Structure formats: C-alpha cells, structure tokens
Amino acid sequence: MGLNEKITSIEEELHGTKYHKGTERHIGLLKAKLAKLKKDASKPKGKGGIGFDIKKTGDATVVLVGLPSVGKSTLINKITNAESAVAEYEFTTLEVIPGVLEYKGAQIQVLDLPGVISGAAEGKGRGREVLAVARTTDLIIIILDVFQPMQLNLIKNELEAMGIRLDKEPPRINLNTKQRGGILINSQVKLTQIDQRTIQEILNIYGIHNGDLVLNDDITADDLIDFLVGNRCYVKTLVAVNKIDLVDQKYLDHLRTQIGHFMPIAADRDIGLENLREEIYNKLSFIRVYTKPKFKEVDYSKPLILKKRSTLSDVCDKIHRNLKKEFKYSLIWGKSAKFPGQRVGLDHIVEDEDVISIVSK
Ligand SMILES: Nc1nc2c(ncn2[C@@H]2O[C@H](COP(=O)(O)OP(=O)(O)OP(=O)(O)O)[C@@H](O)[C@H]2O)c(=O)[nH]1
Ligand SMILES: [Mg+2]
Structure with missing residues (x-):
C-alpha cells in the first residue's frame, strides 16, 4: 500500500468509528498514525516550502480568510491603503x-x-499556498457572508488541516529522549483525557521508546500528536460577518446563537469598521515601550509598539537595524524591572509601559 492509500484507509476507519470512552484510545492511535503518514507525505520535495512569498512589515501581520466573494478585498481597501x-x-x-x-x-x-x-488544505484552488500564508501571521480574520454563516466551520477545518491551531496555547509538553529505560511519564496535573498506555503507544508510533515526558497540561491525544508532528502554528482568530446591510437586527441576534461572537460589518457601507479596527488592535495585545535618551526626559510621544513577550533585542530591532551590534546594556524602569533603573541585557523581556535607556558601545 502506498502512503496515500494508507492515509485514505485510516481516514475511512476514523469516519466509521463512533467516539465514546471505549473507543477513545483506538481513535487516539488512529489519529497519531494518520498525522504521521500525512507528515511523511507532505515532506517538501526539492526546493521545499510552500506559499506566496510575502515580506512582513509593520508591528504585526493580520490575514483575511474567507470564501470567494464574501468581501475580503472590499474590506482591505476600506481599512488600509491597499x-x-x-x-x-x-x-x-x-x-x-x-x-x-x-x-x-x-x-x-x-x-x-x-x-x-x-x-483547500488538500490543494484545491492553490488552497495550500493561500492557507500557508495564514500560518505565520499574528491574527486570522475569518470573514463570512451574512447569508452563509456555516462557512465558519469549513474555514476552521481547512485552517486546522494546515496545522494551524486556532485560539489555543501550545500544550506544555516536554520530551527528553534517551537510549534506554523505557518511557517515564511525569505529569504535573491529573490527566482526564488520555491514559498512560495511549501516551506510550502514540510515542511508539513516532519511534520513541525511551525518554522522560513531562506534562504541564491536561492534554488530549490531539495535543500530543501536535507536539510530536512539531510544525503546528498557534494563531488567534477574529470572526467578522460582512454584508449586514442586507439583514435586520433580529437576523443578527439569531446568528449569534448559531455561531457565537462575531463583529458585524458592511465593508462597502462603512458600517462596523471602527469597532473592527479596535477589535483587531485589542486582539493583537500590543505593549508600548518608551525610550529615555541619556540625560534627557522620557519621550512619551513616540511609544515603540511591540508584541507581548518581546525582548530588548526586539526593541533594538524596532529602533535601528544595527543597534544590536552597538548594544552594551540597557537601564530599565517599569513593570519588568526588579528595581528602577535595573541594568539588563538583550534577552530581558519587556512589559507594557516600560521605559528603557540603551547604552551603546
Ligand atoms: N451588500 C454588500 N455587498 C458587499 C459588501 N462588501 C462587499 N460587497 C460586494 O461583494 C462582492 C465581492 O466583493 P469582493 O471584495 O471582491 O470579495 P472577495 O472576498 O475579495 O472575493 P474574491 O477575491 O473573489 O475571493 C462585490 O460585488 C462587492 O461589492 C457589503 O458590505 N454589502
Ligand atoms: Mg478579493
């Protein structure tokens, strides 16, 4: 049997297996085998890498994903200079x-x-290339047509199939492989969704027979498989429903009971766009850092905009391309400082409203 036939046969078996406590383990193992086969099948041939080549600019990157004709281009024209x-x-x-x-x-x-x-994730309509762009962004805006709300599931499934995990933190799993001694599972929390035997067997599928596995979350089989496959991306999403000029409030209220929270907009009528901008900004959870030039006052007029958990190294890159080479140390005031004016290095993680003073060579 070739790779593709094996994949199809497992997919069929998965479809035919009802989920309950008694089949949980079997399903977990099937999923593990399937993910392994898919990983092997998608190994880049030749040049490697898929997707459009997009140069990232700015403080964060957001992508508009939706079915054809939902109004993605209308929206980008309204909220950007595109x-x-x-x-x-x-x-x-x-x-x-x-x-x-x-x-x-x-x-x-x-x-x-x-x-x-x-x-799309299987390659229809250049779908893999298109979706691959979403993997490396900070926020995916899923745009739906007001009359096709169920497209939400379709889009989410396609993104998941591209290895993108939506609105989720990476599961906290650590594996230290060894030469012998079997697998030792050290779980910091009570495991309610997977048992030790399933964990062992899934590890075996990935060729791991010895090592220490440390778990800091109540993981599922899917989480473990994601960890073992290794190329998963974790991206936030925001759902916008477009063309609301064509429906009334009652319709929108009902829609909320079907698909949950969304931003109602009518891109070509300028409805809901200010709220959408605000929501995009908030979802990106930026932090602001201020600089204090030596012997001068803090410049509060020009905050540096950074992503959460940025380091001083990221701060330097924002200021000047070559600053890191010149960097000696920095003094820091604010939430991330142990005391005002603490001396820190490039790997120091900054926090919102910190003030920094960089001393260069
Ligand atoms: N009624 C209404 N029509 C809209 C709205 N926004 C966009 N449209 C119309 O929807 C159609 C498709 O818009 P596009 O912006 O080209 O959609 P798209 O999602 O970029 O489509 P593709 O590039 O083909 O995937 C156009 O005829 C737009 O004028 C809206 O808010 N209300
Ligand atoms: Mg378009």
Missing part, C-alpha cells in the same frame, strides 16, 4: 495583496488572500 480589485464574480483576487492599517500608533500589515474553498 487597492485590491473588487468584483461580483468569484476568485477576483488571485494574489496576496498587502496593505497597512494604522491604528493608535501601530502599523498593522493586513493581507488580502484569494478566496478559500472546501478542500
């Missing part, structure tokens, strides 16, 4: 079109993508 073609027919956009959204001092790169269809 000029992306808009038309009534499907697949108007065929390339990745970048634009910049400026909000509260942050420069947010927004990417308009070609429409995604069912089967």
Whole structure:
C-alpha cells in the first residue's frame, strides 16, 4: 500500500468509528498514525516550502480568510491603503495583496488572500499556498457572508488541516529522549483525557521508546500528536460577518446563537469598521515601550509598539537595524524591572509601559 492509500484507509476507519470512552484510545492511535503518514507525505520535495512569498512589515501581520466573494478585498481597501480589485464574480483576487492599517500608533500589515474553498488544505484552488500564508501571521480574520454563516466551520477545518491551531496555547509538553529505560511519564496535573498506555503507544508510533515526558497540561491525544508532528502554528482568530446591510437586527441576534461572537460589518457601507479596527488592535495585545535618551526626559510621544513577550533585542530591532551590534546594556524602569533603573541585557523581556535607556558601545 502506498502512503496515500494508507492515509485514505485510516481516514475511512476514523469516519466509521463512533467516539465514546471505549473507543477513545483506538481513535487516539488512529489519529497519531494518520498525522504521521500525512507528515511523511507532505515532506517538501526539492526546493521545499510552500506559499506566496510575502515580506512582513509593520508591528504585526493580520490575514483575511474567507470564501470567494464574501468581501475580503472590499474590506482591505476600506481599512488600509491597499487597492485590491473588487468584483461580483468569484476568485477576483488571485494574489496576496498587502496593505497597512494604522491604528493608535501601530502599523498593522493586513493581507488580502484569494478566496478559500472546501478542500483547500488538500490543494484545491492553490488552497495550500493561500492557507500557508495564514500560518505565520499574528491574527486570522475569518470573514463570512451574512447569508452563509456555516462557512465558519469549513474555514476552521481547512485552517486546522494546515496545522494551524486556532485560539489555543501550545500544550506544555516536554520530551527528553534517551537510549534506554523505557518511557517515564511525569505529569504535573491529573490527566482526564488520555491514559498512560495511549501516551506510550502514540510515542511508539513516532519511534520513541525511551525518554522522560513531562506534562504541564491536561492534554488530549490531539495535543500530543501536535507536539510530536512539531510544525503546528498557534494563531488567534477574529470572526467578522460582512454584508449586514442586507439583514435586520433580529437576523443578527439569531446568528449569534448559531455561531457565537462575531463583529458585524458592511465593508462597502462603512458600517462596523471602527469597532473592527479596535477589535483587531485589542486582539493583537500590543505593549508600548518608551525610550529615555541619556540625560534627557522620557519621550512619551513616540511609544515603540511591540508584541507581548518581546525582548530588548526586539526593541533594538524596532529602533535601528544595527543597534544590536552597538548594544552594551540597557537601564530599565517599569513593570519588568526588579528595581528602577535595573541594568539588563538583550534577552530581558519587556512589559507594557516600560521605559528603557540603551547604552551603546
Ligand atoms: N451588500 C454588500 N455587498 C458587499 C459588501 N462588501 C462587499 N460587497 C460586494 O461583494 C462582492 C465581492 O466583493 P469582493 O471584495 O471582491 O470579495 P472577495 O472576498 O475579495 O472575493 P474574491 O477575491 O473573489 O475571493 C462585490 O460585488 C462587492 O461589492 C457589503 O458590505 N454589502
Ligand atoms: Mg478579493
């Protein structure tokens, strides 16, 4: 049996197996085998790497994902400086079109993508290339047509199939492989979703027979498989429902009971766009850091906009391309400082409202 036949046969078995306590382990193992086969099957041939080549700019990158004709290009044209073609027919956009959204001092790169269809992650309609762009962004805005809310599940499934985990933190798992001694599971929390035997067997599928596995979360089989496959991305999402000019409030209230929280917008009528900008900014949870030049006052007028958990090294990159080479140390005031004016190095993690003073060579 070739790789693809094996994949199909396991997929069929998974479809035919009902989930309950008694089949939990079997399903976990099937999923582990399936993920392993898919990983082997998708090993890049030749040059490697898929996707459009997009140069990242700005403080964060956001991507618009949705089916054809939901209004992605209309939206990017309204909230950024981009000029992306808009038309009534499907697949108007065929390339990745970048634009910049400026909000509260942050420069947010927004990417308009070609429409995604069912089967995209398997390669339909250049779907893999399109979706691969979403893997490395900070936020995925899923755009739905107000009359097709169930597209939400389709899009989420396609993104998941590309190894993107939505609105989730990476499971805290650590593995130290060894030469002998079997597998030792050290779990810091009570495991309610997977048993030790399943963990052992899943590890075996990935060729791991000896080592220490440390778990800091109540993980599922899927979490363990994600960890073992290793190329998963964890990205936040925001759902926007477009063309709300065509429906009434009652319709929208009902929609909320079906798909949960979303941002209602009508891109070509400028409805809901200010709220959307605000929500994009908030979701990106930026922090602001101020600089204090030597012997001068803090410059509060020009905050440096950074992502959470940024280091001083990231701060330097924001200020000047070569600053890191010149960097000697920095003095720091604020939440991340042990005491005002603490002396810190490039790997120090900054926090919101910190003040820094860089001393260069
Ligand atoms: N009624 C209404 N129509 C809209 C709205 N926004 C966009 N449209 C229309 O929807 C159609 C598709 O818009 P596009 O922006 O090209 O959609 P797209 O998602 O970029 O489509 P593809 O590039 O083909 O994937 C156009 O005819 C737009 O004028 C809206 O808020 N309300
Ligand atoms: Mg478009």
